[in-house]
Amino acid sequence: MEILRHIVVLIHLVGFAVLFGAWVVEAVGGKRQITRLMNWGLAIAGLAGLILAAPWGIEGEINYIKIGVKLVILVIIGALLGIGAGRQRKSGSVPPALFWSIGVLTLANAAIALLWR
Numbered sequence: 001m002e003i004l005r006h007i008v009v010l011i012h013l014v015g016f017a018v019l020f021g022a023w024v025v026e027a028v029g030g031k032r033q034i035t036r037l038m039n040w041g042l043a044i045a046g047l048a049g050l051i052l053a054a055p056w057g058i059e060g061e062i063n064y065i066k067i068g069v070k071l072v073i074l075v076i077i078g079a080l081l082g083i084g085a086g087r088q089r090k091s092g093s094v095p096p097a098l099f100w101s102i103g104v105l106t107l108a109n110a111a112i113a114l115l116w117r
C-alpha cells in the first residue's frame with residue numbers, strides 16, 4: 001500500500017512538473033500564452049492529488065485544511081487557464097496579471113505541500 005501511495009505521489013509530481021514546466025517555457029522567452037500542456041499538468045496533478053487526499057497507505061493524520069486550501073488553489077488555477085485561453089482566442093494574448101498568477105499559484109501549491117507541516 002505504501003509503495004502504491006508513493007507511486008501516486010510520483011504521478012502527482014509529474015503533473016506539477018508538466019504544468020510548471022510548460023508555464024516556465026512560456027514565461028522565459030516564450031509568447032506568454034496558455035498551452036494545452038498546462039491543462040494536462042493540472043488534470044494529472046489534480047486527479048493524483050484527490051487520490052492522495054484519502055487516508056490510505058500512511059500512518060498518522062492527514063491535514064485536511066491544507067488539502068482544502070490546495071484544492072481551492074487548483075480550482076482557481078483551472079479558472080485562470082480557462083479564462084486565459086478564452087482571451088487568447090479572442091485577442092491573441094493573455095493579460096499579464098492572469099499569466100503570472102498561474103505560475104505563482106502553481107508554485108504556491110507546491111510550497112504549501114512541502115512547507116506546511
Ligand code: HEM
Pocket residue numbers: 005009012013016019042045046048049050052053058067070071074077106107109110111113114
Ligand atoms: C497545481 C496543483 C498542485 C501542485 C503544484 C501540487 C504539488 C505538490 C507537491 C510538490 C507535493 C510534494 C510531494 C512530496 O511530499 O514530496 C504535493 C503533495 C501532496 N499533494 Fe499536491 N499539488 C497540487 C494539487 C493538489 C490537490 C488538488 C490535492 C488534493 C485535493 C493535493 C494533495 C496532495 C497531498 C495529499 C500530498 C501529500 C502526499 C503525501 O505525502 O502522501 N495536491 N503536492
